[in-house]
Amino acid sequence: MPIYTAPIKDLQFVLQDVLNAADSGIPGYDELEADFTAAVLEEAGKISEQVLAPLNLSGDREGCRFENGVVSTPKGFDQAFQVMKDGGWTALDCDPDYGGQGMPYVLATAVGEMFVSANMAFNMYQGLTHGAYSAIHTHGTDAQKAAYLPKMVSCDWTGTMNLTEPHCGTDLGLMRTRALPQDDGTYQITGQKIFISAGDHDLAENIIHLVLAKIPGGPDGIKGVSLFIVPKVLVNEDGSLGARNGVSVGKIEEKMGIHGNATCVMNYDAATGYLLGEAHKGMRAMFTMMNEARLGVGLQGYAVAEAAYQNAVFYAKDRLQGRAVTGAENPDGPADPLIVHPDIRRNLMDQKSFVEGARAFTLWGAQLIDRSHRAGDDAAEDMISLLTPVLKGFLTDKGFEMSSAAQQVYGGHGYIEEWGMSQFARDARITMIYEGANGVQALDLVGRKLPSKGGKPVMAFFEMVKSFLKDNEGNEALKADFLDPLKAASKHLQEAGMYFMAQGMKNPNNALAGSYDFMHLFGHVCLGLMWARMAKAAQAQLETGDGDNEFLKAKIITGRYYMARQLPMTATHLARIQSGAAPVMDLDEAHF
């Protein structure tokens, strides 16, 4: 069975030494002293290691079942869910007014990484609930909040998001689900939704579906979409459960991965729904949760890669095969461990340097969200909105690639399901697709986020990189290995932006044809920046001698790898971008 060890030290390093959480001046962050975050992370780490990880492989093999209209989750999921509820883990960053613990989002994100690494499919049940909680918390009436939030904070009731229909996913303006206004102020919801994660299961007594639908007579297309609360079981005025609502599961999908999470076809047949927020403003309500939701998927990308990496390392140290070319390193054994071979190390270093960079990037993103929500900082909101498609698109593409790289270390055993390495790759694959396929993220980045506010957010990003470089100008220890490569990569990103400005004016396809490469270029610059920051933090601690010197040196060595071996990708992305639309658009449709 695959192993998992919670990376407490690495998470603490990012929270405390890179993001300086407790001193960042964000309301609520004063609680995040090192001892406190360590205690929380260790407790969550234990649950991840001991409760969630042991159910990952079995959950994949067993999958969810759909019999007689009822969905059941794999063996052990119900007890594990109870552990999460009992420990208050589902309530960590929720509003204390509704039973939450009110912790910063950044801490919930650090905890969430471990839960996802240990068991991604399982963690989706509470993850989706959190998304639905946020929507109701932001857009609900006081009565709605009182009716639903306490039960959702505790995960006695779980939540879902219903967007996709058979004929439309990305283009929700084509939606057919209808909401007919009733005399009592409710709506009758009728239609079919597909790909509904955690759409039904046996872990909670009620499920609160958030459903996008059109009210007849409203505006055409995406502007005529409204959001509704549609409980599986109707809730009486006294809060007790009433009659079953007109919502049922059509089937559960057989998928490539995340078998432990039920992906449902949901049929709404004159189900009672309650308008959430304003009529016809459903998409706006969805958008307010989008940064968090997409950051959460980016997190899944690297968190699964972390679990896969840990197993690849274990195998590379354990499996004896061949001899080091520079002389036997295990002369008394029949062969040397895999890890002596340079190409195995190259592969492991790719994984390690990605995961650690991605962790810092994601937690920085979570801190930006806190700074926006808790400190009302508009610049932070602009920055995270700019970075969200990069977090989602880049981290999930690389997360899948790295999960597959970890699988490769196992040779043939990586292809056999009982070793669990195939599962990591299969699970990671969905993250590139859901919550906006990565091509849509690239489009969002180039078509919407770059030009937003006259380019102010992206200028602020460049300014931030520039300031960092300037602040560390005299740092000879960082110069060649970190600052110079970061400067070069950032310059590539700026050149790409300038190309879009100049050429996109002439033909928008000149920008859009390069959008995917731009998203990756941006991602590399972000991870390069994170590595430069981590190296700086490690170096500072090495100088004071306050930290674990071996750990800190390993950080710097890992960062050097990223800068030397991964950051050179920016040149290729720039070259592709600058080739413009012609190579992409010239071929007549008939010749594909």
Add this chain to the structure above:
Amino acid sequence: MPIYTAPIKDLQFVLQDVLNAADSGIPGYDELEADFTAAVLEEAGKISEQVLAPLNLSGDREGCRFENGVVSTPKGFDQAFQVMKDGGWTALDCDPDYGGQGMPYVLATAVGEMFVSANMAFNMYQGLTHGAYSAIHTHGTDAQKAAYLPKMVSCDWTGTMNLTEPHCGTDLGLMRTRALPQDDGTYQITGQKIFISAGDHDLAENIIHLVLAKIPGGPDGIKGVSLFIVPKVLVNEDGSLGARNGVSVGKIEEKMGIHGNATCVMNYDAATGYLLGEAHKGMRAMFTMMNEARLGVGLQGYAVAEAAYQNAVFYAKDRLQGRAVTGAENPDGPADPLIVHPDIRRNLMDQKSFVEGARAFTLWGAQLIDRSHRAGDDAAEDMISLLTPVLKGFLTDKGFEMSSAAQQVYGGHGYIEEWGMSQFARDARITMIYEGANGVQALDLVGRKLPSKGGKPVMAFFEMVKSFLKDNEGNEALKADFLDPLKAASKHLQEAGMYFMAQGMKNPNNALAGSYDFMHLFGHVCLGLMWARMAKAAQAQLETGDGDNEFLKAKIITGRYYMARQLPMTATHLARIQSGAAPVMDLDEAHF
């Protein structure tokens, strides 16, 4: 259900217009006139489309079963196998002395692409048989050839290769399977082999296992390994089937993909084996088949990607979602088809330009094998030996990546098994692992093939590129789009080679740490060369006006895409290589 259309025109273009098969002066190639190859390809294409492709998804879903010691293949496989046998497709390039049709290997390769695209798992039953046939044909005694080959050419009996054991795959010197000499000249084979593709099934009345084992008292390690013929059912002197041999299936593996092919644990319990070739020279016997076997796996990589690509195109033209940014292209419909979006085209062009380049590369490789075997051309043998790890490693890495890219076009539907796109990615994944994991291919390339014969083969490769560039020096139509990028990429490859020579002397890890990037760099140069040749051939035909102008123009446009968007990767690979061993080797093992 996924679609498949045999790409006859593209295969013909490579065989006739790029490789000039009929005029290449290789013995037996005079048969390969355009009309003849078209007829063969069309017939094989029909079987691929009508018999094999319809069983691909169902074969994956049903998988193989192992009950009461007996392995059964998915529904319909037996009838399809009979069709292959009846049509003589299993005998296409086999020796006429044993019932084969004696066609060049290049034609069998072109046919094989279609069979693999249509149903990779199914095609492995005959593919493995062909490998075993080749081993016996090359190393067997006349009596062995007479006893086994006719039945293997017809696939009345199939074959397998037994190398891997639980504790050793790449490092076969650690092998434990034993072969005890008997008084009658036979051997008693005892041991366990794993990952035996087509190790047992219900498609043939006998299975001829080729098994590597050690004869006690022989040299240690890899030099003491011998190869044995171990039939499932013993063959009497008159050719009739006798008693069951001491070989049985322990279990079949549950794998990520190729579910239609039974991957078996094989237990040999004092089974009767017959020495094939010389004692202790088993690895040498395996090596003589290695170029073909690895080219065959490289072919699987791009052939699966071709099938995935065809489906991605179908969906991109069919699925309506969003509007073209330059104005609606389907104004009467509710939305435009996906293919109007630049990033969807970028994705499809990545796939298309890879598959077509890979096809040309593979068929050129097959032609080199024919030139070596049929014309006794040592230079061709050297060249294909050099290129084999590139064909295997690069085409399978990219084949998987492109299958996953095709899956991405489907959005959420790509993750649902019933659409079949997940299967292409899952099936393609094994090609990076078996027949030598791709890291081992990179090691073979840099550690063995580059320095072989004092570097003569790689010098010949560079000379060939140089000649091509020189021969086309004045060709202004090709210069900017094809010749200049090829020249730049080839220069990167040369610089990488020089870096290895200079730095590898000081520390072999300086070369090995860059081996994987070198393999990819080499692969891009090969595909760049292939695209330049294809563009030249297309351009020449456009000038004469003899061909299908639209088809030829599409070739040039597709090639331009590869040169502009894919070839720039060579710069990044070179930068990584030139960063040397330090970033890869510096981290202490304890800190992974």
